[in-house]
Amino acid sequence: MAVKAGVSGATVSRVFNRPESVSPSTREKVLKAAKDLDYHPNVIATNFIKGISGNIGVIIPRIKNIHMLSVYYFAELLGGIGDALSRRGYNLVLLYHDITAPVMPGNDYTKYFKGNKVDGGILLGTFANEPSLVKLKEEGYRFCLINNYIENSGISYADADNLKGSYKAVKYLINLGHEKIAFLNGPMYYTNSIDRLKGYKRAMEEHGIPFNRELLFEGNYGRKSGYTAARKILSAKSPPSAIFVSNDRMAAGLLQGLLESGVKVPGDISIVGYDDSDVATVVTPQLTTVHVSFYEIGYRCADELVKCIKGEKDYFGISVQPKIVIRKSCSRPR
Amino acid sequence: MAVKAGVSGATVSRVFNRPESVSPSTREKVLKAAKDLDYHPNVIATNFIKGISGNIGVIIPRIKNIHMLSVYYFAELLGGIGDALSRRGYNLVLLYHDITAPVMPGNDYTKYFKGNKVDGGILLGTFANEPSLVKLKEEGYRFCLINNYIENSGISYADADNLKGSYKAVKYLINLGHEKIAFLNGPMYYTNSIDRLKGYKRAMEEHGIPFNRELLFEGNYGRKSGYTAARKILSAKSPPSAIFVSNDRMAAGLLQGLLESGVKVPGDISIVGYDDSDVATVVTPQLTTVHVSFYEIGYRCADELVKCIKGEKDYFGISVQPKIVIRKSCSRPR
DNA sequence: CCTGGTTATGAACACGTGTACATTTTACCT
DNA sequence: AGGTAAAATGTACACGTGTTCATAACCAGG
Structure with missing residues (x-):
């Protein structure tokens, strides 16, 4: 390549790295030769020299x-x-x-x-x-x-600001008039889940609704765990009028479980999901949910x-x- | 590294590439030194020498x-x-x-x-x-x-063998007794769609059911295109008793459209989807569909x-x- | 103990680029 | 035109490995 262009290897290198440091005439000469030979700097050699992998x-x-x-x-x-x-x-x-x-x-x-x-x-x-x-x-x-x-x-x-996302979702339900709001959360070994619980608690607390341990449930983010949660939630001492669910898949499973039990959604129970995934729009009724980019x-x-x-x-x-x-x-x- | 182990660089290289070509004693010596120094062969240099990027x-x-x-x-x-x-x-x-x-x-x-x-x-x-x-x-x-x-x-x-997958799905519907089977396909600039149409045609043909151009619809693999297809399909001269859909997302949209029009699924119209995605199990009724690994x-x-x-x-x-x-x-x- | 052959190791080089430094060319000013 | 600074280019080397070839160590058989 360098010989084809009639310049030294160093100049070729400069053309591709600091083009302004080489005169316009030789720059063009090099670029033309590069085009003729379909030359492209060898990325591996470049990285090797720089001591990086890229x-x-x-x-x-x-x-x-x-x-x-x-x-x-x-x-x-x-x-x-x-x-x-x-x-x-x-x-x-x-x-x-x-x-x-x-x-x-x-x-x-x-x-x-x-x-x-x-x-x-x-x-x-x-x-x-x-x-x-x-x-x-x-x-x-x-x-x-x-x-x-x-x-x-x-x-x-x-x-994502999971505390805030959760807070917004629960606050939305509270503003609609709900007070008995259950929370179907994900596994607590994820910081996500921990933060969403905090958001749930904060929203409830700010509106003077005491935290009720019995309305807190845990799934594994899979559809089935939402489905099985439906029964547990319905058999609570005083069943909720709304459920906030930590992702859409569980929310969809929960929805299936509730519908099977004859519960109307949103008539009897409202649901808010999380993620705004495909699942949210595909389900009937379509899920109100929390979106993150x-x-x-x-x-x-x-x-x-x-x-x-x-x-x-x-x-x-x-x-x-x-x-x-x-x-x-x-x-x-x- | 080579000096630490008291051998030449070539020997180090051999230990990591053709260990059997070096005597057990020096091999161990090298490996010990490598461990002490937390030495790992530089992947970039290795690839550079081999002329590959990896x-x-x-x-x-x-x-x-x-x-x-x-x-x-x-x-x-x-x-x-x-x-x-x-x-x-x-x-x-x-x-x-x-x-x-x-x-x-x-x-x-x-x-x-x-x-x-x-x-x-x-x-x-x-x-x-x-x-x-x-x-x-x-x-x-x-x-x-x-x-x-x-x-x-x-x-x-x-x-995936799309022709065969499509063939199986349609044959399944035929075996259930369906004859008027619509096909909601994806865009024809995908080989997938072309093959699925072939499979549809082949299954119909093999069972003596003539291909009816009016029962062929095209969507874009999105939920909405399935939803809007519902109206079109229902307004066909002789509406189908079953619809084969080229992916689950469209099938889910179609399902929503049909339910809104008061059509019972599967009572009035049966649906088969494609992909076996999340969507298939989240929807009610859960979709019969085609799975590919x-x-x-x-x-x-x-x-x-x-x-x-x-x-x-x-x-x-x-x-x-x-x-x-x-x-x-x-x-x-x- | 010597010889021939085998096995184990080292020395030298190559890979293709970027960079520091040396050298040459250009530009400008007097 | 001469001189000096600035810009442009070339030279030489380094990066860390794999490989070839030469050399050294070893081993077996006589």
Whole structure:
């Protein structure tokens, strides 16, 4: 290539990296030769010289090949991450992290970073206060969390404001006139679930409604757990007039369970879901739910992570605001 | 590292690549030193030497940041691809290919391959007989298609057997006693849609039911297009007793439309969906639908692609068999 | 103990680029 | 035209590994 263009290798390098540092005439000469030869700088050699891999790893936990993440926001999230990374010249590489049970103390994430495999990592689906995350941070690796955070750990994160989202949803029900509001939450090993419970409690408290332990239920974010919750909820001492559910899939299952029991939704019981996934619009009645832009979370997270890697900053905490989407699953109580 | 172990760099290299070629004593010496120093061979340098990137690109088409793929199988597919690749030491890198309209003649996929960015590509969501694919093949790049194929092109692919899946679904309806069976298909610029129409026709033909152009409808795989199709289908000269729908999302929309018009499902009209996505179980009645293992498609495809890259073969065509999943949306006709 | 052959190791080089430094060319001012 | 500073280009080297070839250590058979 350098010989074809009649210049030194250094000049070729300059044309592609700091074009302004080379005279217009030779610049054109080089570009023409590059076009003729279909020459493109070898990315591997470039990265090798720079001492980087050019890869950002997105680490995804799985149990026996089963995703623990809602697939619905997975695609959107990756889209955001991918756009941010490609704009900054990094590759988005997917790494699947196999675990055997929901809460594993000894997760070793370091293996993905050793030997310059990736320049940084985005960890999805990690658990509340997971010790391996703190360890990873201490070892000096560049990474951040999505959908989780650990206070005072210095670990960067991007998350939806789950407390606020939950708060808004419950407040919406309260404003409709509901007082007996049940909450079907997800597993408490997720920070998400913890925060949503806080939001639920805060909304109730602010309106002078005492927290009733009997109206709190826990599912596993799957449809079936919503379905089976229906029976439990209906057999409570004083059944609720509204139920806030921590994701749409469970809400859909719950809805099926309620309809089977002859309960009218929203006539007898109102439901608010969470996620605004496909499921929300497909169900009858369509679900009032809480929407979060996972594209935004992904994009901003990846963008900030790259800044950290480049040394422009060394910490970020992003909190994206959810919005309530009103559809057909709520009404005033009788 | 080499000095710490008291050996030459060449020996270190051998320990990690052909351990049997080095004496047990020095091997242990090297491994111990590696452990002490937390040494891991630099992947970038290794790839640089080998002249490879170690990356396989999964190329995903989008229109204005909107995925054209069903998100439901996206995660499963990537899981399969990721497992196969990591087992073989390759990275799965996601590449988003922005296009402006559904059918673009001039898609340039070559840019993802230039300069050793990736060693091979897996293209998703491409269109039937897309000329740019043939061009890509002619230029000698290693790649394959998922959910598409081009006959006699020599282009490798992995796909579900859509003709067979569609055939089974329609045959199931016929066996229940249906004769007036409508088909709500997806856009015909997808090979998938073309094949499903063939399967529909074949099943009808085999049972002596003439193909009726008036019972063929086309949507865009979105829920709304199913919803609006309900009215059209009901206003046909002789409305069908069953409808085969080319994906679950449209089927769910259709279901909503039918219920709103007072049609009972499956009493008045039976529905069969396609995909076996989340949507199928969330809807009432739950959808009888066609299931495909996208994990398998992804895994086998990636595995074969790596073989091609390593020169072990130079073509493959994988066809995965769909299965019908019977739920609650079908009954015998009146 | 020597010889021939086998096995284990080291020395030197190559891969394709970016960068620091040296050198040459250009531009401008007097 | 001469001189000096600035801009443009070239030279030489480094990055960390795998590989080839040469050398050294070892081993078995006589």
